[in-house]
Amino acid sequence: MKKIVLTLIVALSAVSTTNAQDVPKSNQIGWFITPEVGVMFLEDHVGNSVGASFGMKLWKNRLKIGINAYGRSGPINPKTFTVEAYNGQIYKGSSTLTLRADYGTIGLMIAPTFKVKNVEIDVPVSYGMGGGGFYLVGDDRNTPDGARVSEWENKLMNGEDAASGSWMEFGVRGFFPSKINGIQVGAGVHYSIVQGWKTYYDPSGEFYNNKLRASLFVNFGSY
Amino acid sequence: MRRIIFLNTCGAILAILFTQNASAQSIIDIGVGASNMDRYSTNLAYRHQINDSFRVGFEIQYGFPKYRFVEAKPFEKGYAWSISVPLSFKITEQERIRLDGFVRTGFRFQGIIDPDNNGIEDSLLNSRAVLFEAGLLVNVKLTEKLNLSSGVLLPTAFEIAPTSLFEYMGTPNFTGGLSYLASPKTIVFIKGVTGPAFGASGDTYKYIWSMQAGVRFALGKNPTTKSLLLEPSF
Numbered sequence: 001m002k003k004i005v006l007t008l009i010v011a012l013s014a015v016s017t018t019n020a021q022d023v024p025k026s027n028q029i030g031w032f033i034t035p036e037v038g039v040m041f042l043e044d045h046v047g048n049s050v051g052a053s054f055g056m057k058l059w060k061n062r063l064k065i066g067i068n069a070y071g072r073s074g075p076i077n078p079k080t081f082t083v084e085a086y087n088g089q090i091y092k093g094s095s096t097l098t099l100r101a102d103y104g105t106i107g108l109m110i111a112p113t114f115k116v117k118n119v120e121i122d123v124p125v126s127y128g129m130g131g132g133g134f135y136l137v138g139d140d141r142n143t144p145d146g147a148r149v150s151e152w153e154n155k156l157m158n159g160e161d162a163a164s165g166s167w168m169e170f171g172v173r174g175f176f177p178s179k180i181n182g183i184q185v186g187a188g189v190h191y192s193i194v195q196g197w198k199t200y201y202d203p204s205g206e207f208y209n210n211k212l213r214a215s216l217f218v219n220f221g222s223y
Numbered sequence: 224m225r226r227i228i229f230l231n232t233c234g235a236i237l238a239i240l241f242t243q244n245a246s247a248q249s250i251i252d253i254g255v256g257a258s259n260m261d262r263y264s265t266n267l268a269y270r271h272q273i274n275d276s277f278r279v280g281f282e283i284q285y286g287f288p289k290y291r292f293v294e295a296k297p298f299e300k301g302y303a304w305s306i307s308v309p310l311s312f313k314i315t316e317q318e319r320i321r322l323d324g325f326v327r328t329g330f331r332f333q334g335i336i337d338p339d340n341n342g343i344e345d346s347l348l349n350s351r352a353v354l355f356e357a358g359l360l361v362n363v364k365l366t367e368k369l370n371l372s373s374g375v376l377l378p379t380a381f382e383i384a385p386t387s388l389f390e391y392m393g394t395p396n397f398t399g400g401l402s403y404l405a406s407p408k409t410i411v412f413i414k415g416v417t418g419p420a421f422g423a424s425g426d427t428y429k430y431i432w433s434m435q436a437g438v439r440f441a442l443g444k445n446p447t448t449k450s451l452l453l454e455p456s457f
Contacts, residue, residue, distance in 0.1 A: 069395055181318060
């Protein structure tokens with residue numbers, strides 16, 4: 001029993017003091033983290049988005065696989081939308097609702113990557129889910145009866161205040177080197193397809209479907 | 224007999240983890256900040272760099288709310304404090320750039336002052352939540368004294384009292400910060416977190432941000448380069 005305990009201590013000691021070796025320059029599996037800000041060219045306005053992609057780089061950095069996610073959040077998009085409440089319901093003296101839009105996506109991303117001189121180009125293809133809806137803003141979020149505001153949003157928009165659908169996005173991004181290895185800055189353009197997302201305000205489901213998006217980012221990663 | 228062996232083993236492991244490596248370093252962070260949740264907040268953290276790869280800590284944060292939730296309903300006046308245990312572990316390092324994994328678990332306690340809005344500030348509604356955060360952190364040594372940090376986070380909060388509900392999750396959030404070795408044992412830092420959020424059927428934050436600035440003190444030996452590594456705080 002004593003031998004087992006001593007062996008365990010020695011083994012744990014070895015594990016806890018092992019330092020990760022520096023990754024060789026010709027690393028087979030690398031990593032990337034790419035925080036970004038973006039704009040979405042929607043029907044009658046430009047929406048602001050914040051997001052990030054992160055994951056692994058394979059085949060000597062020729063292929064990225066990871067997660068891509070971004071949000072066109074209501075609080076960073078002041079544009080409002082008006083719609084008549086379902087069945088003419090009255091909310092705080094009016095049947096006209098003033099709403100903001102909130103939306104987000106998350107999905108798997110695959111991006112073949114190549115270099116043109118010292119500029120890295122990748123072609124991200126993402127597939128996953130897009131979800132969001134429209135919500136009451138400002139003082140309208142203080143409900144007259146103290147109920148949760150989502151209960152009122154469901155009633156006023158016939159339960160269709162929010163939805164989710166499938167999301168696919170194609171793009172091209174350019175990564176420009178900085179003075180520090182492992183940090184690049186860049187920009188990209190993307191084309192989004194959202195299917196099956198229908199809400200009370202947008203029964204056609206075209207609010208985010210077939211839309212262009214542009215992004216600016218800083219990329220951290222292995223090299 | 225078995226209990227004695229078990230306790231001795233645990234003690235030996237802890238002794239090995241905390242004493243064996245020359246890069247072991249203890250640090251204390253004191254920070255003040257603001258966020259979309261709090262008008263201002265204070266943060267006190269103890270962090271122990273166990274070795275080159277592992278850092279564990281303990282944080283206490285107290286905030287003065289401006290927009291927080293209890294039972295998915297917002298309140299503006301009250302208190303909010305949290306205790307948490309952050310853990311970071313090195314994944315890889317290449318010259319000046321280092322990638323760490325990050326996990327934090329904790330508890331949050333909130334109370335509303337004057338919850339029935341009758342002007343009498345003597346009623347408090349207690350709310351408790353479990354906090355969990357996971358992410359990837361990047362630290363870049365810009366110079367010998369200046370460090371840049373960034374990363375992606377998935378912060379989540381689950382209210383467990385007075386009701387059980389999934390309060391929010393950042394989807395994802397990204398973090399950024401700078402730390403500077405101001406003197407042999409003192410580091411100044413500024414850091415922030417921002418990004419979209421969702422939860423509670425929409426009765427929660429749709430976007431979250433926080434900023435914190437502070438001072439880090441290295442205990443014992445002079446700071447190692449590991450002392451410049453930043454973890455995010457809300």
